[in-house]
Amino acid sequence: MAYIEVVKETRTFQNGEQTTVANRDISFEVAQGAVVTILGPSGAGKSTLLNILGGMDSPTSGQVLIDGADVSQMTARQLTTYRRQDVGFVFQFYNLVPNLTARENVELASQITSDALDVDEVLELVGLTHRANNFPAQLSGGEQQRVAIARAVAKKPKLLLCDEPTGALDYQTGKQVLKVIQDAAKQTETTVIIVTHNSAIAQMGDQVIRINDAQVQSVEHNAHPVPLAEIEW
Numbered sequence: 001m002a003y004i005e006v007v008k009e010t011r012t013f014q015n016g017e018q019t020t021v022a023n024r025d026i027s028f029e030v031a032q033g034a035v036v037t038i039l040g041p042s043g044a045g046k047s048t049l050l051n052i053l054g055g056m057d058s059p060t061s062g063q064v065l066i067d068g069a070d071v072s073q074m075t076a077r078q079l080t081t082y083r084r085q086d087v088g089f090v091f092q093f094y095n096l097v098p099n100l101t102a103r104e105n106v107e108l109a110s111q112i113t114s115d116a117l118d119v120d121e122v123l124e125l126v127g128l129t130h131r132a133n134n135f136p137a138q139l140s141g142g143e144q145q146r147v148a149i150a151r152a153v154a155k156k157p158k159l160l161l162c163d164e165p166t167g168a169l170d171y172q173t174g175k176q177v178l179k180v181i182q183d184a185a186k187q188t189e190t191t192v193i194i195v196t197h198n199s200a201i202a203q204m205g206d207q208v209i210r211i212n213d214a215q216v217q218s219v220e221h222n223a224h225p226v227p228l229a230e231i232e233w
């Protein structure tokens with residue numbers, strides 16, 4: 001059985017008379033430790049899918065199996081535990097706690113999970129040892145995003161979900177941040193899903209899932225993902 005198995009996942013939203021199908025019969029599989037990119041235009045249904053994988057939303061129908069557990073069948077309480085223990089999130093706008101230092105932000109992860117990674121090791125992994133005692137406002141956007149990555153990875157999540165992680169960063173910084181995600185994922189053997197609307201970035205994935213108009217358009221497996229140094233956009 002694959003590590004992630006999404007089977008005919010459908011999510012509709014009802015607003016009065018209007019029904020929006022955000023995800024329609026989405027099916028794919030992901031191997032443990034893979035870096036997956038989900039590519040699609042605005043409104044295609046990428047965030048809806050990511051929210052469902054992360055236990056922040058539930059599908060209207062279908063199955064979403066993560067390491068054998070069906071997230072679509074979980075109660076609200078089980079979903080809370082799943083989000084806390086098993087999922088790391090990296091968002092476009094970092095979401096750090098402003099009055100905590102970089103180190104303290106990463107330490108939050110060890111307060112949530114019992115066997116979190118060592119804070120110093122994770123800060124080193126993202127190249128931020130020298131900024132550990134700085135507050136978010138004293139850090140650049142790229143550095144803040146690296147703190148967010150460290151915080152997410154420190155939990156040793158089953159899944160690291162990244163929603164447009166370079167959306168607020170300039171080109172070079174964005175590239176560096178993606179490399180940090182890729183390196184951290186490989187070193188910690190974490191399965192990563194990165195949502196992007198940028199087809200060049202998508203090529204960094206071991207697997208590229210294209211979504212269009214709420215449906216999977218194609219799933220491409222890259223035996224040799226493009227190294228970030230060679231990706232240009």
Ligand SMILES: Nc1ncnc2c1ncn2[C@@H]1O[C@H](COP(=O)(O)OP(=O)(O)OP(=O)(O)O)[C@@H](O)[C@H]1O
Binds near residue numbers: 013022040041047197
């Ligand atoms: N809570 C909601 N209520 C109603 N419609 C929603 C809701 N969330 C998403 N949708 C609709 O579902 C569709 C898919 O939205 P989604 O945010 O998943 O797309 P996306 O691919 O992530 O887009 P973007 O790249 O712009 O973030 C859109 O038509 C959106 O308007």
